[in-house]
Amino acid sequence: MLHHLALPRFILPLLLLLPAIASTAAPSQSDERGIRAGWEWPLAPRPAVVRTFDPPERPWLSGHRGVDLRATPGQEVRAPASGIVSFVGRVVDRDVVTIDHGNGLRSSFEPVESGLPRGAAVTAGQAVGRVAPTPQHCPEGCLHWGVRETGDGAGPRGTDYVDPLRLVADTRPSVLLPWRDP
DSSP states (O other): OOGGGOOTHHHHHHHHHHHHHHHHHOOOOOOOTOOOOOOOOOOSSOOOOEEEOOOOOSTOOBBBSSSOOOOOOOEEEEEEOEEEEEEEEEEEEEEEEEEEEEEEEEEEESSSEEOOOTTTOTTOOOEEEOOOOTTTTTTTTTEEEEEOOOSSSSOTTTOOEOOOOHSSSSSSOOOOOOOOOO
């Protein structure tokens, strides 16, 4: 019963355009498969997943807060999305590079040797370093990629890990549809 609404004539066309405007204004939104626009695999060619995301039930428990991707020492590591390098350095016994993507997500990679300085702007696909050898984590060679939600200031920042594969691949379960004869 739209005829009962007393809206100016120009409002209805604007309301019809709103979804199209919103989809172009938010480049970091996910598509119907959950893949984020502008995100790429950090290794080329697309690597095999050696170990999947297995977060703990509680933040203080042990778990695997990222994915391990098959890689060889010396292989180039690329930024999965544009951002600012927020950390480059050693954590315990591994070299780490962290990129703040500015859209509520922060990627960390280890072991990665990098000459980039903190504060460097990077674009999606740009080299950020090279895989360093670490027989302790993956004897056959791998890159650990973790992604944290940096929060909006309402709660603890950087404590919620997300599955990086959801940003670059369709990880929804396969569904078999009923067979239909033509």
